[in-house]
Amino acid sequence: MVVHETLLSRLKDKTLVVEAAKVGSKWAQNAADGTRFDVVNPATGEVLASLPALSAEDARQAVVDAKQAQKLWAKRTGKDRSVVLKRWHQLWIDNADDLALILTCEQGKPLAEARGEILYGASYLEWFAEEAKRIYGDIIPSHAENLRILVMKQPVGLVGAITPWNFPNAMIARKVAPALAVGCAMVAKPAAETPLSMLALAVLADRAGIPQGLFSVITARSSSEFGKEMTSNPDVAKITFTGSTEVGRILMRQGADQIKKLGLELGGNAPFIVFDDADIDAAVDGAMAAKYRNAGQTCVCANRIYVQSAIYETFVEKFSAKVSELKVGNGLDAGVTIGPLINAASVAKVREHIADALDKGGEIVVGGGVSDLGPLFVEPTVIRGATATMAVSREETFGPLAPVFRFETVEEVIALANDTEFGLSGYFYARDMARIFRVAEALEVGIVGVNTGLISTEVAPFGGVKQSGLGREGSRYGADDYLEIKYVCLGGQEV
């Protein structure tokens, strides 16, 4: 046991941190070859815990157990599944402080944000626990007098899940809640940087009475072996993945031979547009929330801020003043609003985007440097005079850099906003009603925030168009991703 004192001394329930993986119905303390990997606190560099580096063989065993467990789980009534999931939800809420602490220690975000993520994750479990009772089929008016047409919805079966490090609790919550609610089983692999949060949920799942084998958490240094096993194992019906578009493409190619079903929540390059009729102060607040939450490491992050010419200077001034008030530091410290980035590659990408923007005529208004707090801390930065030739206009920065672009007309900004292969989210601030409808309809994205910078909720469908993904998470539509439609044609009816 190497669990670090920073974490251990603050936990109310120390058993929530485990240095083992959940493989089917068993907790595995060690890999067959004895290899392990460390989980490191990005704020301090301290090793938090050591976990077994499991292999494809372990994932295969989890699939065997899950297959058996799923058959029995799917036979239970929706109400019965709902009761079990609600118990898990209650434990999730009861342990929110501890889960938030674990999350901040392994991921870096400020504690208040981490707590928000735990409650947001829990809200999916509550929502889908309710939905478990409402998986309705259909009776369709028949085309023939002696036939009846029934439509049933059935669970797809066993689902393999791969999740990223930026929301270690919420990303698995959005997958496991609908999957289990409709009668599926799940074998999941958390990102190597942040596995402790998902393992803590597996501990609570055991306590809640989630049947053994139904939810596995496989730990490993890299996800590629796990991805190959899930895409090639004929007992896995579907893969659900949240992460970069690049890895989404790999999984799609790997799953092609078996026509594997896919749910993909991929990268974004969100435009955030401020029109000249907007409430500028509200737009500044919205941009702060959409840009700097989780130090800019969210898939729905405002990546490109477009401001109409007449209000450009005023917006840049007010926005920069707010950005300069952000407090960078260890997420466990009071008052900190920006934590460290997850790793050195993320820091390098932000620095490259800043250097490229400066080369191409951009000007730094706030920030621009690395902080002296440690190698993974980056100063929140605002760049004015951003243009379409800059890397930041095409690529997701995934860090605390806000480039502000100037535009003149509605047509021009719609064309700029849509000039990307991504289509996850977009935001705009305006007051004119006709303009609001026109722009909301024209943006090529799956999610639009109008006069708000915060759009995530369990009651609405979350997902992208273009190369930002396939399928939706959350809302009544979210259950469909884990269901098959079966049509039954009932003959021999009396005429």
Ligand code: NAP
């Ligand atoms: P990433 O490199 O794609 O990593 C995400 C996950 O993919 C990790 O668990 C990683 O595991 C795994 N992975 C990497 N290579 C793999 C392979 N060959 N086969 C199977 N799995 C593999 O993405 P990231 O840069 O760390 O995360 C940020 C990205 O996620 C951004 O693009 C962001 O927009 C996107 N994201 C999207 C949403 C959404 O809902 N649309 C939400 C959050 C994040 P290991 O690191 O353990 O190998």
